[in-house]
Amino acid sequence: MKHNKYSMLAVMLVVCIFSTGRCYGQENTEKTPEVKNIIFMIGDGMGLAHVAATTIYRNYEPLHLERAQYIGLAKTYSSNNRVTDSAASGTALATGVKTYNGAVGVDTAKHAVRTILEKAEDNGKATGMVVTYSVTNATPATFIAHVESRKMEEEIAEYYLKTDIDVFMGGGTQFFKERSDKRDLADELEAKGYQIVYTLDDILSFSGNRLGALLAPNAMPKMSEGRGDYLPLATDKALEILKNNSQKGFFLMVEGSMIDGGGHKNDAVMVIDETIDFDKAVGVAFDFADKNPGTLVVVTADHETGGLSLPSGKPDFTLPDQGIKYAFSTGGHTGIFVPIYAYGAGAENFSRILENTDIPKIMEQLADIK
Ligand SMILES: [Zn+2]
Incomplete structure (x- = not known):
């Protein structure tokens, strides 16, 4: 049978349209997402001056943060204030929605907004949080809970039972075990299949798959009080x-x-100690990304705290032996942009000036989290 060349072309075209879209060099739209694992790291109150102060203190020995492949800046204002608190900015980073200061996982109308952690869970990913304050404190709370005020820490603790988070570690025993309603949420979590532990040794020897670690009644000790290498x-x-x-x-x-x-305390030594500790955890995350392709690490801050600057002239603080000068302009937060450090798969998408609300949206897009 003699083929008509035009009918052959027509058949090829139809095959192309109904196939997976690979014809004529077209991108396969069904390709797996570039990003499989997301490590989102938040230095609470960590402005650029905090990072600079830390590097100066180390005599410019590079921080792990300096391994970042792409750098951006984030605008941190909340829906009702140029200066955000950790709840509104946490909600922005967790949900992509600007809200009022004090809000935890709810919008300006106090309606719950799904968080990137909840969406990741719904998309079959494992989820976790590791913090040095209570796991019910504003920043972690905004990833898991939906309440109108950050002060509702007993209600926030209950959300650990309402999700399927795989791992959470930090302080907060009092909100789980010494509650006004006399419930013992640690027992309830164990009934749900978690192992709840109270020491770093028990974290390190854990070999199961659902872990809750509550290492202090509320905040964990500061670095200066002997927290050691808990965070990394x-x-x-x-x-x-x-x-x-x-x-x-x-x-x-x-x-x-x-x-x-x-x-907040205008304590430069504490800023530096805590930044060095956080940076060690950043190093752990970057190393993981090196060994596990498809891992994106994004490091940012929820806001700057203290209005720290490093002027010449009369110091507010002079560290012993170092002669470094520090000046704080407030005991509260400020509205200055904060740095974004990105590493690994998809990192190039963060090399811009972003709204803090853009950060979770970009991560979700890259990892195909819906
Ligand atoms: Zn603060």
């Missing part, structure tokens, strides 16, 4: 557990919670 070690352990828990990857939030406290 717990981050490493969380990554090990999450990697094993799902073929579809994971979402992990890590917070260096106490950089903020150093800013």
Whole structure:
């Protein structure tokens, strides 16, 4: 049979249209997402001056943060204030929605907004959080809870039972075990299949897949009070557990919670100690991304705290031996842009000036989280 060349072309065209779209060099739209694992790291109150102060203190020995491949800036204002608190900015970073200061996972109308952690869970990913303050404090709360005020920490603790988060570590025993309603949420979590532990040793020897670690009544000790390498070690352990828990990857939030406290106290030593500790955890995350292609690490701050600057002239603080000068302009937060450091798969998407609300939206898009 003699083929008509025009009918052959028509058949080829139809085959192309109904096939997977690979004809004539077209992109296959069904390709797997570039990003499988997301590690989202928040230095609470960590402005650029905090990072600069830390590098100066180390005599310019590079921080792990300096390994970042792409750098951006984030605008942190909330819906009702040029200067955000950790709840509104946490909600922005967790949900992509600007809200009022004090709000936890709710919009300006106080309606719950799904968080990137909840969406990741719904998409079959493993999820976790590692912090140095209570797991019910504003930043972690905004990833898991939906309440109108950050002060509702007993209600926030109950949300750990309402989700399927795989791993959470930090302080907060009092909100789980010494509650006004006499419930013991640690017991209830164990009944749900979690192992709840109270020491770093128990975290490090854990070998299951659902772990809650409550290492202090509320905040964990400061670095100066002997917290040691909890944050980098717990981050490493969380990554090990999450990697094993799902073929579809994971979402992990890590917070260096106490950089903020150093800013509030105008305590430059605390700012530097806590930033160095957070940076060690950043190193753990970057190393994981090196060994596990498809991992995106985004490091940012929820806001700057203390209005820290490093002027010449009369110092507010002079560290012993160092002669470094620090000046704080406030005991509160400020509205200055904060740095974004990105590493690994998809990192190039963060090399811009972004609204803080853009950050979770870009991460979700890259990892195909819906
Ligand atoms: Zn603060």
